[in-house]
Amino acid sequence: MTAAALGYAPGRTLPLRVEALRQLKRRRTLVMGLILAALPFVLIAAFAIGGGPDGSENSRITLMDTATASGANFAATCLFVSAGFLLVIPVALFCGDTVASEAGWSSLRYLLAAPVPRARLLWSKLTVALAFSAAAMLLLPLVALAAGTVAYGWGPLKLPTGGALPASDALVRLALATAFVYVSQLVTAALAFWLSTRTDAPLGAVGGAVGLTIIGNVLDAVTALGDWRAFLPAHWQFAWADALQPQLEWSGMLKGTAISVTYAVVLFALAFRGFARKDIVS
Incomplete structure (x- = not known):
């Protein structure tokens, strides 16, 4: 037995900081961060050009109509316009690209030959991917809050249903x-990660996850499905709006969390099970 074998510890292979630095240096991480950070400024410019939102033509006041109140x-408006699709993309990108890209670069087998245990490799990549996804979820509302405060001032949150919440x-x-939006995106993350372990094409994993998420949204719009829609993660994706009510309502967010976490756990388990038995040739 060699000295290297005596000092070998599977838990120390592929440290999280190494994987995080690798992902941080990638161009797609920078591009996605710039896109998310730019969205609030695009909306501010749009409101400035268009004169601000105006709900006078419709008696029903929406979150968009109160966008410039504070x-x-x-x-909240930036979260509303991005939660349905834009925030799906970074989650699918970070989780779908992480394993498939290694296979596409033909470096996956060398990582496993290092040797990095398969379960350790997946845990490291999944942890970093979920952390980057969380950072993307935080980046947009934080930039929007800072930019919105400069543009429209600091003040209470005016509610579309009437009344207002103090700023604190x-x-x-x-x-x-924001936390619920992140939890609701765990299904997309799990889909992308599972597909990433099944293909050598990162675009296929990312596109597949985004496509299946869109299909879920379409199915949720089919009212003929009736109560079956409640089992679709997409059915609860805007339940976070219950947090912006005069009285905090938990039921929708709790149901949505249960559905999303259940689907995610099953898909993550399938990813680990399938990768453990996969013949790695790239």
């Missing part, structure tokens, strides 16, 4: 809404 309102309470509610 920085908190603007942050608004921050807590926005944090809760």
